[in-house]
Amino acid sequence: MLSINNNFPEYAVPGVKQVRFEPYADNGGSIVAIAGEDYAVIGADTRLSTGFSIYTREQKKLFKLSERTVLGATGCWCDTLTLTRLLQARLQMYEHEHNKSMSTPAVAQMLSTMLYYKRFFPYYVSNILAGLDAEGKGCVYSYDPIGHCERSTFRAGGSAGAQLQPLLDNQIGLKNMQNVSEVPIPKEKALALLKDVFISAAERDIYTGDSIYIVIITANGIQEEKFELRKD
Amino acid sequence: MFRNQYDSDVTVWSPQGRLHQVEYAMEAVKLGSATVGLKNKQFAVLIALKRAVSELSAYQKKIIPIDDHIGISISGLTADARMLSRFMRTECLNHRYSHDAPMPVGRLIALVGNKMQICTQRYDKRPLGVGLLVAGYDDQGPHIYQTCPSANFFDCRAMAIGARSQSARTYLEKHLNTFMDSDLQELVAHGLRALRDTLPNEVELNTKNVSIAIVGPKTPLRVSDEAELTRFLALVEGEERRGGGASATGDAGPAPDRPAGEDRDPQAAVAMDTE
Numbered sequence: 001m002l003s004i005n006n007n008f009p010e011y012a013v014p015g016v017k018q019v020r021f022e023p024y025a026d027n028g029g030s031i032v033a034i035a036g037e038d039y040a041v042i043g044a045d046t047r048l049s050t051g052f053s054i055y056t057r058e059q060k061k062l063f064k065l066s067e068r069t070v071l072g073a074t075g076c077w078c079d080t081l082t083l084t085r086l087l088q089a090r091l092q093m094y095e096h097e098h099n100k101s102m103s104t105p106a107v108a109q110m111l112s113t114m115l116y117y118k119r120f121f122p123y124y125v126s127n128i129l130a131g132l133d134a135e136g137k138g139c140v141y142s143y144d145p146i147g148h149c150e151r152s153t154f155r156a157g158g159s160a161g162a163q164l165q166p167l168l169d170n171q172i173g174l175k176n177m178q179n180v181s182e183v184p185i186p187k188e189k190a191l192a193l194l195k196d197v198f199i200s201a202a203e204r205d206i207y208t209g210d211s212i213y214i215v216i217i218t219a220n221g222i223q224e225e226k227f228e229l230r231k232d
Numbered sequence: 233m234f235r236n237q238y239d240s241d242v243t244v245w246s247p248q249g250r251l252h253q254v255e256y257a258m259e260a261v262k263l264g265s266a267t268v269g270l271k272n273k274q275f276a277v278l279i280a281l282k283r284a285v286s287e288l289s290a291y292q293k294k295i296i297p298i299d300d301h302i303g304i305s306i307s308g309l310t311a312d313a314r315m316l317s318r319f320m321r322t323e324c325l326n327h328r329y330s331h332d333a334p335m336p337v338g339r340l341i342a343l344v345g346n347k348m349q350i351c352t353q354r355y356d357k358r359p360l361g362v363g364l365l366v367a368g369y370d371d372q373g374p375h376i377y378q379t380c381p382s383a384n385f386f387d388c389r390a391m392a393i394g395a396r397s398q399s400a401r402t403y404l405e406k407h408l409n410t411f412m413d414s415d416l417q418e419l420v421a422h423g424l425r426a427l428r429d430t431l432p433n434e435v436e437l438n439t440k441n442v443s444i445a446i447v448g449p450k451t452p453l454r455v456s457d458e459a460e461l462t463r464f465l466a467l468v469e470g471e472e473r474r475g476g477g478a479s480a481t482g483d484a485g486p487a488p489d490r491p492a493g494e495d496r497d498p499q500a501a502v503a504m505d506t507e
Contacts, residue, residue, distance in 0.1 A: 089325045096297070096321055 024124045025050060028207025029061050029074035030158035032197055033130040034172065034190045035138030041187070042130035042140075043194045043214040044072045044158075045229065049207050057210035057231070064222060065091055066101045069131035070215050071111075074158040075145070076124035083123050087111065104131035108141040108149055115147030122146050126157045131217055138217070160201035160208045167197055187216070195227055202229040243355045253359060254352050257381035260361035264307030266394035266430040267294055268423045269365035269376040270404065272414050275448035276367035276374035278305040279423040281394075281430065282441045295445045299324040300452040301334045301369045303445045307394035308362035308381070316360065319347060337368030337375045341385045349383035359383075363393045369447045392426060399429035420444060421467040428473055437465060 005012045028049045033042035044061035047054060063071045063084045071087065073080040090110060094102050102110070108129055115123060127143040142155040154172045156164035169175045171193055172185055185193075194214060202209040209232065214225045238244050239252030246252055267280035280294035295305045296317045302324065306313035323343055327335040344364075351357040359381040366377040378393065379385045390411060392400035403426040411419060423444075428437055435441075439461040447453040456464065 085329050089329050092325060093321070 023121075024076050025078070026075065026124075026159075027055065027077040027080075028159045029059075030156065030160040030164065030198070030201050030205065030208045031061065031072035031074055031126070031128045032154075032156045032164060032168070032194055033072065033128045033140040033142075034154045034168075034185070034194060035130065035140040035152075036187055036190055037184045038132075038136055038138065038219065039187050039190075040070075040130040040132060040138035040140060040217045041190050041194055041214060042070050042072050042128065042217075043198060043212045043227075044074065045198065045202070045208045045210060045212045047208065047210040048077060052206070060213055062213055062215050063087075064215070065107060066131075067221060068217055069102070069104045069107050069129065070217060070222070071107075072128045072130070072157070073125050075126045079123040079125050083114070083125055083127075086114065090114070103134050104129065104139055104141075105133055107131075108139075108151070111141075111143065112147040112149040115143060115145065119146050126161065128155055128157045130215075132219065136219055156197070158208070160205035163204060164197050164201055167200065168193075187218075191216070191225075198227070198229060241355060242352055242357070242359060251352065254382045257359035257361045258363075261308040261363035261381060261393060262395060262397075264363070264394045265294070266392060266397045266400055266427060267305040267307055267365055268390075268392045268397075268400050268404070268426045269305060269367055269378075269388065270390035270411055270419060270423050270426075271367070271374040271376050272411055272416070272419050274374060275416050275419065275446055275451070276369060276376055277416075277419055277423055278303060278365055278367045278443075278445045279420070279427050280305045280443040281427055281437075282443055284441075291441055293443070295443045295455050297445070297453050297455065298340075298366075299328075299334060301447055302337060302340065303367050303447060303453040303455070305365045305367070305443075305445070306362055307365075309360070310362075312360040312362040313364070316344060316347075316362065316364065320344060334370060336370045336372070337366065337377065338372075338387070340368075341366060341377045341379065344379055345383050345385045348379065348381065352381075352383055365391060365393060367445065367447055367453075369449065369451075374448060392430070394430070396430040396432075400426040403429050416446065416448075417464075417467060420446070420464050424464065424468045425471070428468065431473075437468075439465065 029045055029047060031044040042062060046058050046060060048056045048059040061072055061074050065071055073084060091102050122145040124145055129141040131139060133139045139151055140155050141149055141151050142157055143149050154168045156168055174180045198212050209229050211226055211228045214227060216223045236252055238246035242251060242253035265281045265283040269278050278295055282291035282294055284291045295303055297303050298317060298320045320340060323340060324335045348360050351359050361381055364379045368375045376388045376391060377385055378388050378391045389408060390404040392404060407422055439458050442461060444456040444464055445453060
């Protein structure tokens with residue numbers, strides 16, 4: 001970069017040059033997942049960026065692991081790719097050994113241990129796992145880079161996570177609202193909310209935008225939808 | 233067989249230039265129940281006869297899926313087959329991880345051959361007593377491979393191994409030229425007829441003792457379930473058995489000119505086929 005010794009020879013000073021290699025990159029992106037009584041929805045934007053530049057506007061960040069489990073992963077894209085490949089290999093190994101596909105809670109636990117294996121050189125990835133648990137109820141598991149795992153009903157992660165989570169707390173968790181009754185949120189309302197939430201994210205977060213893919217997981221299988229966002 | 237002073241160790245050659253331990257290991261393959269593999273222009277099919285240890289136990293699984301595009305059928309020591317299948321699965325998964333593409337079948341077979349060869353040249357190991365029929369589909373098309381405890385492997389158009397498999401091989405040789413142009417249903421029917429020829433008289437093919445696996449273009453390896461087995465078996469129901477009446481011991485097949493109980497000097501089988 002701006003090296004004093006090379007660019008301004010009159011100011012050159014003797015000394016050791018420290019050469020640094022930054023192993024991580026932040027490629028941006030946001031994920032939101034909502035779990036219902038018998039469904040789970042997860043959406044992720046499609047923008048991959050670095051600094052103030054855009055790498056691509058069409059990168060899917062949702063990875064289908066099985067017929068009832070989908071992982072959304074953002075952050076460092078190289079770590080995301082490696083982590084998802086490793087996950088898929090482990091899932092196939094499980095299927096060979098046990099003659100059945102892994103349940104969502106099992107994948108959740110396995111992902112947690114896989115992330116912790118790299119406790120001292122972590123995957124710089126923000127993970128959210130969505131799917132149906134063993135009883136067919138929707139579930140959302142969210143992670144930090146070293147594998148802390150928590151099951152919840154709704155979660156926002158990625159670059160706009162901090163901005164979107166309070167909005168979800170209010171709309172789905174009904175926090176700070178008066179005279180409201182707890183009703184399980186229906187699928188259509190969850191989808192509409194998801195889209196609104198991403199529109200808000202695209203307004204304020206430079207790393208989120210272009211479009212989102214939404215994956216809906218139900219007992220009948222997996223459906224995918226695409227939804228356009230601001231391109232700026 | 234007969235006892236030799238050169239057969240106690242796999243690292244000892246006999247004066248005739250044979251490794252007796254390896255040949256004895258090939259005998260183990262002939263003890264397993266029969267299995268047939270054949271292919272047409274697109275699909276590779278494995279058909280296996282399952283055996284139950286007793287009426288109480290389940291039938292021993294003969295077909296092991298390795299990857300979406302490769303499956304194997306085993307004959308011989310099941311435990312050895314399990315170790316091999318675990319090795320093959322790991323290799324295929326690693327290949328997919330690093331190359332983002334399915335493992336070419338021939339390359340996997342070469343890796344298996346190398347692994348099996350080690351056991352034929354070390355004093356502290358024994359040859360793996362299992363023969364495999366490998367069915368796979370890659371960008372070169374469908375493949376059927378046979379592997380032996382001698383670590384040899386053969387690219388086949390069709391093959392049968394296991395107890396009384398000579399009758400099956402005879403059937404396959406007779407109809408070899410029709411396989412390439414058969415459709416999938418006819419191919420499976422041929423395989424079932426070949427397998428049926430290895431059965432003793434009182435046993436019939438049914439959905440409990442038959443296993444079928446098919447792999448092909450846009451068709452990931454699939455071991456047939458009960459409904460599909462019923463449909464396939466219906467294709468060959470009621471037909472006359474051609475080979476029938478094979479002897480209950482050894483792999484002699486329906487050969488009336490060979491008197492039973494004769495001590496045959498084994499042919500130099502190490503570098504050649506398993507029969």
